Amino acid sequence: MALPKIKYVRAFTATGGGADYHDQTGAHWIDDHIATPMSRYPEYRESRRSFGINVLGTLVVEIEADDGTIGFAVTTGGEPACYIVEKHLARFLEGRNPADYEKIWDQMYFSTQYYGRKGLVVNAISGVDLALWDLLGKLRGEPVHQLLGGPVRDELQFYATGARPDVAKELGFIGGKMPLHHGPAEGLEGLHKNVAMLADMRAKVGDDFWLMYDCWMALDVDYATRLAIACHEHGLKWLEEAISPDDYWGYAELKRNVPKGMLVTTGEHEATRWGFRMLLEMDCCDIIQPDVGWCGGVTELLKISALADAKGKMVVPHGSSVYSYHFVITRHNSPFAEFLMMHPGPTEVVPMFAPQLLGEPVPVNGRIKASQLDKPGFGVELNRDVPLNRPYTH
Numbered sequence: 001m002a003l004p005k006i007k008y009v010r011a012f013t014a015t016g017g018g019a020d021y022h023d024q025t026g027a028h029w030i031d032d033h034i035a036t037p038m039s040r041y042p043e044y045r046e047s048r049r050s051f052g053i054n055v056l057g058t059l060v061v062e063i064e065a066d067d068g069t070i071g072f073a074v075t076t077g078g079e080p081a082c083y084i085v086e087k088h089l090a091r092f093l094e095g096r097n098p099a100d101y102e103k104i105w106d107q108m109y110f111s112t113q114y115y116g117r118k119g120l121v122v123n124a125i126s127g128v129d130l131a132l133w134d135l136l137g138k139l140r141g142e143p144v145h146q147l148l149g150g151p152v153r154d155e156l157q158f159y160a161t162g163a164r165p166d167v168a169k170e171l172g173f174i175g176g177k178m179p180l181h182h183g184p185a186e187g188l189e190g191l192h193k194n195v196a197m198l199a200d201m202r203a204k205v206g207d208d209f210w211l212m213y214d215c216w217m218a219l220d221v222d223y224a225t226r227l228a229i230a231c232h233e234h235g236l237k238w239l240e241e242a243i244s245p246d247d248y249w250g251y252a253e254l255k256r257n258v259p260k261g262m263l264v265t266t267g268e269h270e271a272t273r274w275g276f277r278m279l280l281e282m283d284c285c286d287i288i289q290p291d292v293g294w295c296g297g298v299t300e301l302l303k304i305s306a307l308a309d310a311k312g313k314m315v316v317p318h319g320s321s322v323y324s325y326h327f328v329i330t331r332h333n334s335p336f337a338e339f340l341m342m343h344p345g346p347t348e349v350v351p352m353f354a355p356q357l358l359g360e361p362v363p364v365n366g367r368i369k370a371s372q373l374d375k376p377g378f379g380v381e382l383n384r385d386v387p388l389n390r391p392y393t394h
């Protein structure tokens with residue numbers, strides 16, 4: 001049966017949380033002296049907003065079909081991504097069949113390859129791809145997870161990312177991942193503080209609760225190795241994104257260096273099957289963590305996930321809310337998922353992309369039932385109370 005064709009593609013920006021979850025105001029654990037590659041400069045050490053982590057804002061892509069059905073998605077990329085979507089990518093969708101996601105993805109990627117390949121351009125491609133899957137689900141009256149083969153489990157199980165794993169444990173999560181606060185520029189004193197914070201949290205949560213550290217690309221191999229060894233006795237489950245995503249050789253070395261039983265994870269700033277092939281073939285990590293809104297969207301994640309599955313590696317997507325939930329529930333090599341605690345404390349569960357989406361499911365007792373995802377497309381709507389700006393048209 002023929003589907004209505006794609007009529008319009010539109011791209012908007014929004015600010016104040018949402019998909020650009022770093023775009024917060026006021027005191028928030030997500031911007032509280034977190035170690036970053038910019039921490040070597042004292043003037044950018046206190047706050048990630050100080051070096052511009054929230055400068056792009058959210059990208060909202062809408063794809064409207066001939067019959068008026070609208071699919072949409074949100075990711076990061078803001079105004080420059082709007083330009084790419086409107087002026088470049090839209091031509092590969094308008095007038096086409098929304099079921100042709102393979103050809104559309106291929107044309108979006110290879111037409112931008114001369115200035116794209118990773119980062120902003122692939123964020124924009126991801127946003128379009130996710131909006132296309134949302135539209136396809138709405139046109140077929142099926143949730144995206146059904147289009148991907150259907151759930152392999154009855155529920156999703158989550159670990160929580162935030163400054164309060166002790167609270168996350170009480171809320172029913174299976175683990176807690178904390179941001180690392182001190183980088184190599186803060187010397188041995190900073191290293192001791194990092195270890196002490198883990199030890200303190202271990203004392204609060206007991207032996208069996210997972211604790212992890214997210215290093216947001218801030219370290220070097222030597223520092224990461226010493227941190228891993230010092231954290232081993234406090235039961236650190238994994239060390240995440242310890243060094244630059246470009247340093248595949250460093251990740252391979254780090255993975256050889258960490259104590260047996262500790263996992264090395266990375267990939268939230270990696271993109272496409274080719275980027276993840278490097279991580280997998282060079283044996284850089286134990287778990288890959290693609291962000292569904294940054295790695296190329298669902299169309300590309302299917303390929304990344306298949307590669308990882310054949311290598312016996314887990315795929316545990318970074319954040320990405322419903323875009324991750326609909327994928328993870330369909331894959332055995334994605335046995336659990338991440339939940340970003342976006343409450344400033346964080347002492348309560350709030351929707352990850354609040355206030356941008358309506359109907360965004362949240363974990364209860366650390367879990368979301370597959371049946372909560374049984375709505376067409378990704379099952380969420382745009383909150384029209386959040387102002388949208390369309391900076392370009394075509």
Ligand SMILES: [Mg+2]
Nearest residue numbers: 214240241268
């Ligand atoms: Mg991370």
